[in-house]
Amino acid sequence: MSVLGTSIKRREDPALITGKGKFTDDFSVPGMLHAVMVRSPHGHAKVNNIDSSAAAQAQGVVAVFTATELEATGIPGVIPTVWLLPGIKTPAHTLFATDRVRYVGHPVAVVVAETIHAAHDAAILVEVDYEPLPAVVDPKAAVADGAPQIWDEAPNNIAFDWELGDKDATDAAFAAAATTATLELRNNRILPHAIEPRAALAQWDAENGKLTLTMTSQNPHVHRLLMTIASLGLPEHKIRVIAPEVGGGFGSKIHHYADEAITAWCAMQTRRPVKWTATRSETNLTDAHGRDHWSTAGIAIDADGKIVGLRIDTHAAMGAYISTFAPAVPTWLYGTLFSGQYDIPAIHVHVLATFTNTAPVDAVRGSGRPEAAYAVERLMDAGAAAAGLDPVEFRRRNFIQPDAFPYQTQVALAYDSGNYPQALDKALAAADYDALRADQAKRLADSSGNVKLLGIGLSSYIEACGIAPSAVVGSLGAQAGLWESAKVRVHPSGSVTVYTGSCAHGQGHATTFSQIVSDRLGIDVDQIDVIHGDTEEVQFGMGTYGSRSAAVGGSAIVKSLDKVIAKGKKIAAHLLEAAVDDIEFEDSEFKVKGSPGQSKAWGDVVLAAYLAHNLPEDVEPGLEETSFYDPANFTYPFGTHIAVVEIDRETGEIELLRYVAVDDCGNQINPMIVEGQVHGGIAHGLGQALWEEAVYDESGQLLSGTLLDYALPRAHQLVSFELDHTVTPCPHNPLGVKGIGEAGAIAAPAAVANAVSDALISVGAEPIDMPFTPEKIWRALQEGGT
Amino acid sequence: MRVTISVEVNGTKHEREIETRTLLVHFLREDLGLTGTHVGCETSLCGACTIHMDGLAVKSCTQLAVQADGAKITTIEGLADNGNLHPMQQAFWDEHGLQCGYCTPGMIMAATKLVEDNPQATEREIREGLKGNLCRCTGYHNIVKAVAAAAKAGAPS
Numbered sequence: 001m002s003v004l005g006t007s008i009k010r011r012e013d014p015a016l017i018t019g020k021g022k023f024t025d026d027f028s029v030p031g032m033l034h035a036v037m038v039r040s041p042h043g044h045a046k047v048n049n050i051d052s053s054a055a056a057q058a059q060g061v062v063a064v065f066t067a068t069e070l071e072a073t074g075i076p077g078v079i080p081t082v083w084l085l086p087g088i089k090t091p092a093h094t095l096f097a098t099d100r101v102r103y104v105g106h107p108v109a110v111v112v113a114e115t116i117h118a119a120h121d122a123a124i125l126v127e128v129d130y131e132p133l134p135a136v137v138d139p140k141a142a143v144a145d146g147a148p149q150i151w152d153e154a155p156n157n158i159a160f161d162w163e164l165g166d167k168d169a170t171d172a173a174f175a176a177a178a179t180t181a182t183l184e185l186r187n188n189r190i191l192p193h194a195i196e197p198r199a200a201l202a203q204w205d206a207e208n209g210k211l212t213l214t215m216t217s218q219n220p221h222v223h224r225l226l227m228t229i230a231s232l233g234l235p236e237h238k239i240r241v242i243a244p245e246v247g248g249g250f251g252s253k254i255h256h257y258a259d260e261a262i263t264a265w266c267a268m269q270t271r272r273p274v275k276w277t278a279t280r281s282e283t284n285l286t287d288a289h290g291r292d293h294w295s296t297a298g299i300a301i302d303a304d305g306k307i308v309g310l311r312i313d314t315h316a317a318m319g320a321y322i323s324t325f326a327p328a329v330p331t332w333l334y335g336t337l338f339s340g341q342y343d344i345p346a347i348h349v350h351v352l353a354t355f356t357n358t359a360p361v362d363a364v365r366g367s368g369r370p371e372a373a374y375a376v377e378r379l380m381d382a383g384a385a386a387a388g389l390d391p392v393e394f395r396r397r398n399f400i401q402p403d404a405f406p407y408q409t410q411v412a413l414a415y416d417s418g419n420y421p422q423a424l425d426k427a428l429a430a431a432d433y434d435a436l437r438a439d440q441a442k443r444l445a446d447s448s449g450n451v452k453l454l455g456i457g458l459s460s461y462i463e464a465c466g467i468a469p470s471a472v473v474g475s476l477g478a479q480a481g482l483w484e485s486a487k488v489r490v491h492p493s494g495s496v497t498v499y500t501g502s503c504a505h506g507q508g509h510a511t512t513f514s515q516i517v518s519d520r521l522g523i524d525v526d527q528i529d530v531i532h533g534d535t536e537e538v539q540f541g542m543g544t545y546g547s548r549s550a551a552v553g554g555s556a557i558v559k560s561l562d563k564v565i566a567k568g569k570k571i572a573a574h575l576l577e578a579a580v581d582d583i584e585f586e587d588s589e590f591k592v593k594g595s596p597g598q599s600k601a602w603g604d605v606v607l608a609a610y611l612a613h614n615l616p617e618d619v620e621p622g623l624e625e626t627s628f629y630d631p632a633n634f635t636y637p638f639g640t641h642i643a644v645v646e647i648d649r650e651t652g653e654i655e656l657l658r659y660v661a662v663d664d665c666g667n668q669i670n671p672m673i674v675e676g677q678v679h680g681g682i683a684h685g686l687g688q689a690l691w692e693e694a695v696y697d698e699s700g701q702l703l704s705g706t707l708l709d710y711a712l713p714r715a716h717q718l719v720s721f722e723l724d725h726t727v728t729p730c731p732h733n734p735l736g737v738k739g740i741g742e743a744g745a746i747a748a749p750a751a752v753a754n755a756v757s758d759a760l761i762s763v764g765a766e767p768i769d770m771p772f773t774p775e776k777i778w779r780a781l782q783e784g785g786t
Numbered sequence: 787m788r789v790t791i792s793v794e795v796n797g798t799k800h801e802r803e804i805e806t807r808t809l810l811v812h813f814l815r816e817d818l819g820l821t822g823t824h825v826g827c828e829t830s831l832c833g834a835c836t837i838h839m840d841g842l843a844v845k846s847c848t849q850l851a852v853q854a855d856g857a858k859i860t861t862i863e864g865l866a867d868n869g870n871l872h873p874m875q876q877a878f879w880d881e882h883g884l885q886c887g888y889c890t891p892g893m894i895m896a897a898t899k900l901v902e903d904n905p906q907a908t909e910r911e912i913r914e915g916l917k918g919n920l921c922r923c924t925g926y927h928n929i930v931k932a933v934a935a936a937a938k939a940g941a942p943s
Binding site: 009010012013014015016017018019020021022023025026028117193194195196197245246247248250279280281505506507508672673675676679680681682683684686706707708712713714715716717718720721744 | 805807815816820821822823824825826827828829831832834861862863865866871875878879880882884885886887888889890891894909910912913914916917919920921922923924925926927928929930931
């Protein structure tokens with residue numbers, strides 16, 4: 001029986017549960033030095049002078065470097081932006097800040113010492129003469145008259161001004177609508193918080209001019225390429241990037257940062273291995289943050305409760321520099337999702353992206369799609385209220401119907417498949433929605449004042465994953481192709497090693513990719529190994545993010561397997577003296593159709609390929625195939641999530657009572673892993689909704705930069721999630737899979753927000769925005785509650 | 787200043803001269819090479835560094851190595867018995883209680899102590915008992931399932 005679609009246990013786990021898994025900081029090599037960054041403590045300041053003489057003379061210190069020394073070596077020394085938009089401003093993002101610092105955390109110097117203690121001790125001896133400047137940290141305030149100017153080349157701090165959809169048609173729809181609703185929305189800035197902080201170990205082989213960089217990376221080949229073209233300037237074939245075990249990424253380990261390149265450069269200067277490991281605080285200051293939007297959103301509805309128009313005007317913070325893929329996040333990964341699951345004839349999206357004296361903002365789990373789903377699904381509830389309909393009925397009336405696919409939205413995407421009413425129905429049944437509404441009504445009727453409020457919130461989200469084909473993303477500004485590669489190497493004895501350009505950091509590639517191979521070749525999973533994360537072993541690959549690994553990376557493996565089987569058929573036909581077209585491959589046997597007993601086993605054909613004693617004339621020896629798979633379209637996972645919250649009217653305390661999730665990611669390769677991805681995504685979204693917020697003060701200090709101030713969800717704050725799924729296979733990839741890693745993070749914030757709004761509105765209070773802290777809820781109840 | 791400490795780790799006695807400010811977690815990782823114990827923060831809030839010391843689950847980034855002088859310590863590397871997984875390790879594997887695996891050693895060490903103290907722990911008690919350990923991958927859902935399964939299996943300490 002095929003293992004495809006079954007919940008086999010993860011092959012990754014034995015090393016990880018016994019402490020044998022090796023993460024970047026676990027590696028030490030003889031002669032290794034330690035690097036500690038000296039970072040800007042100011043959000044915005046002039047740098048008048050850096051005096052590193054005392055630090056350089058401290059015990060154990062090997063070197064102290066600043067921009068001056070780095071520039072003298074003539075390397076390019078910048079962090080590139082590889083998604084461009086018309087009119088975008090991309091000021092040079094130098095590895096070290098030079099004459100001006102623009103966010104807290106940008107390195108101004110690095111201390112390299114024999115021990116980590118010596119490096120830390122000396123770092124505080126580096127004297128930097130700063131002249132603080134006024135800062136601006138809020139994306140809306142950044143464009144106000146008189147706001148401090150962060151970059152001369154970006155007047156009014158505008159990084160880019162982007163729009164999508166038909167403004168005139170949308171305005172006309174609003175003018176003619178029976179009713180409209182408008183919301184002011186805040187999408188709170190969040191920190192990615194992979195539990196493993198970023199780290200790098202650089203080894204420089206001076207004789208061969210070769211750098212080996214072990215680092216926390218979701219995409220080692222992309223990091224290598226960016227180091228070649230922009231930061232280090234070393235030839236690509238002279239850099240080896242290794243991503244060993246990677247302790248979570250959530251987007252933060254996609255991007256190119258200064259620290260890893262500086263560490264590599266230090267190894268080249270000192271001619272000794274150098275290790276750098278971020279502290280949690282450093283990671284919080286310098287990992288690219290997520291979200292940080294202010295929006296005005298509107299929905300227009302006709303007399304039948306049908307949506308006739310939707311519009312959104314967003315201020316998006318970009319931080320002090322434009323990070324690696326940052327321009328895509330509040331634009332093509334955001335604006336294109338504004339049709340949601342709904343048939344909307346007129347949509348307009350406008351985004352003003354601004355520089356702020358904060359850490360750069362880039363992709364964090366969901367990346368644009370959570371922000372879009374939050375706005376769309378909040379509007380659906382506001383629209384339902386305006387139309388006098390239950391949120392369920394309003395969604396039902398406006399769903400794109402199952403027979404309407406392919407469906408062209410008004411915001412560029414063409415949805416290929418979906419069945420939205422089915423997922424909604426399943427979620428309503430699982431939650432027992434009618435009973436929840438009855439409970440809510442009963443509580444409201446209670447006059448004792450001792451009963452807590454119940455809030456019920458829906459989120460019928462859509463996402464777009466596996467963004468491709470490459471020609472399309474290129475036309476949208478990507479300076480990269482978004483295909484994926486796979487090499488399938490069949491060994492002479494019939495076992496298989498797969499080399500994938502996708503690069504796991506918790507997603508379980510070694511397990512799910514083995515299941516794909518086992519299914520196609522009919523060999524046991526134990527006969528298959530999956531290699532990723534090393535540029536020396538694996539052909540160029542694009543990495544893991546955007547819920548793309550199964551849909552794009554998995555499909556690349558299938559493509560290579562198809563080639564392997566095709567070659568095997570040729571060899572088998574030759575050995576069996578049959579026509580190639582008459583050979584079928586099934587249960588690990590090459591068989592002649594209609595001739596029972598006429599067959600060659602997998603192992604015999606593989607061995608024949610390697611012996612090469614008796615091959616057809618046009619067949620080369622060996623059995624190894626490589627593919628580069630470029631998808632035909634995005635994939636469109638969807639689902640409906642329902643959050644149920646309870647609110648204490650006296651204290652504003654909020655408790656998550658239940659969380660129901662029905663997701664459709666197409667076919668499931670390993671349901672256990674799919675569910676695990678959903679769990680994690682939901683927790684991420686619940687964190688944003690209930691607790692998490694990266695708060696900067698007006699001078700640019702990150703006030704919630706440690707785990708003492710930034711509230712990550714903990715076990716006792718969450719519940720066990722109630723999961724179910726529907727299966728609408730993706731029609732354009734060979735596995736019929738769509739992606740699931742971000743679904744929860746996309747759906748959950750709106751589900752919780754709608755639940756909180758539901759509870760507040762039920763007693764006459766006004767809806768509020770994330771994170772839904774007891775204080776905010778209490779204030780809302782005091783101001784508006786009856 | 788340097789001092790010499792003597793510690794029993796995973797059944798083996800070690801005597802080492804260390805700098806007095808060395809944290810226990812760094813002593814385990816750097817001096818003894820036991821890198822299964824991880825560091826996720828510097829405020830004792832993530833729990834990735836949880837180990838057992840003299841019968842208690844301890845965050846080893848909150849202890850100086852000198853405080854462990856004379857102590858008996860078990861790390862994740864010492865939990866399996868002659869290659870046989872501890873029931874808690876087995877349960878984490880069976881129930882998909884880990885994804886990236888970075889928090890996992892600390893989580894398993896905290897969970898084994900939790901179950902040792904309260905073999906009949908309810909879901910609520912498991913959740914309360916694990917609140918000192920952060921996981922960003924699993925939403926705790928399968929971790930809680932794993933701990934409950936290990937408790938049910940009568941996980942010995």
